[in-house]
Amino acid sequence: MKALVTGGAGFIGSHLVDHLVEQGLDVVVVDNLSMGDLHNLRQRPEVKVYLEDVCNEKFMQQILQEEQPDYIYFLAAVASVADSIERPAETHMVNHTAVFRMLEYIRRSHLEIKQFLFTSSAAVYGNLPELPKREDSRVDPVSPYAIDKYATERFVLAYGELYDIPTVCVRFFNVYGPRQNPASPYSGVLSILTDCFKQQRPFTLYGDGTQTRDFVYVKDVIQAIWLITTSGVKHEVFNIANGVETSLNDILDTYEDITGRELAINFAAGRLGEVKRSVANIDKLVNLGYQRNWSLKQGLAQYWEGV
Ligand code: UD1
Structure with a gap:
């Protein structure tokens, strides 16, 4: 094949x-x-x-x-x-x-x-x-x-x-995980965050952090x-998707726990035209036999381990 x-x-x-x-x-x-x-x-x-x-x-x-x-x-x-x-x-x-x-x-x-x-x-x-x-x-x-x-x-x-x-x-x-490139300002937020934790540099948070996403490993x-x-x-x-709605503020807390590091945050205005909340219903996938193996915490922990 x-x-x-x-x-x-x-x-x-x-x-x-x-x-x-x-x-x-x-x-x-x-x-x-x-x-x-x-x-x-x-x-x-x-x-x-x-x-x-x-x-x-x-x-x-x-x-x-x-x-x-x-x-x-x-x-x-x-x-x-x-x-x-x-x-x-x-x-x-x-x-x-x-x-x-x-x-x-x-x-x-x-x-x-x-x-x-x-x-x-x-x-x-x-x-x-x-x-x-x-x-x-x-x-x-x-x-x-x-x-x-x-x-x-x-x-x-x-x-x-x-x-x-x-x-x-x-x-x-x-989608997040190893090999996601953090280099562009439009890279996935978790690749940027991971890089910030690694390099000990400040993270720019657009908006107040209450925006939500459905992050899948x-x-x-x-x-x-x-x-x-x-x-x-x-x-x-x-x-x-993961079928779980997570705010950026929750991500920041979880990731600080995982890394044991504190992150300096620069606050900036929310991005124009950006979606405020996002979460998927994944019943269709589950009915096909999908079982989520990686919670956000587990996925982030493995991602961080490999950094
Ligand atoms: C994502 C997808 C995009 C897709 C869209 C569909 C990625 C990388 N992008 O955009 O291809 O079309 O969903 O809805 O998966 N943020 C910060 N600081 C940063 C970077 C991001 O605060 O340095 C914030 C953003 O403003 C946003 C959230 O983090 O509120 C997520 O951003 P991002 O990872 O770029 O994903 P989406 O905007 O959801």
Whole structure:
């Protein structure tokens, strides 16, 4: 069995590659290292890496023909709302067009695949008040990033149904864990926080810390993806989250306990257009057999241990 992982040198992608290899699959990675890092991938005979852009249509078609993957995991993305607002045309190419073209190629060339999994985001829910977010909750994608993710989801599911391609979509909530890059101001808050604790430098808190998120440890994310693959489910959307709402203030307290260090905090105005509260309903995943292995405390403790 063979899997193609786009974005496989990235934070979540590289953990998925590790898991797929453990499960005995050969893995083909396509990554242009715009967000990813080769250090995230150990050299292994089972893993072939192509340093290419998923927007290179000819190359992607060639890879599909040559490699004939059984599973396709589309994780390549420009995963920043802010970036999508600054460069909507460029990010649209990666977050939408590259996926659409791949689906279209699969359709035209009648490629036989076992599963095509597209990774979407909680961003599609936007700022609507209903909580927790269920997969059938109303959506309100407002940024180019969220609109691309939602539109692509629709194409992925419609292509699945119309042309009998086994497709599935997942919506990531706030994923954290080893290998998440803290370097950009739009990096995940837990990677930034971890770096602050490690370097003993102050953390900038946007707003009053009462904003909430649903943080999910990357190992649970991989478990969820693998469950979705092995269950053979198709033409469905799944939230991937912990199902627990946690405020930033609670995170700060918990993380201080874990590290035994005190954090200096700079307070700044809340980010514009930011979601105040976020939490997922994960019943759909649980009904598939998902059992959360990592509470926030356990995940943070393991993350910190590896730092
Ligand atoms: C996250 C995703 C984004 C996704 C969105 C969907 C990440 C990195 N980002 O954004 O891709 O589209 O959910 O809802 O997973 N914060 C600070 N100080 C910092 C950094 C962040 O106080 O230095 C605060 C933010 O203002 C926010 C919270 O921490 O309130 C979480 O921020 P962040 O990790 O960037 O995630 P989201 O904003 O939820």
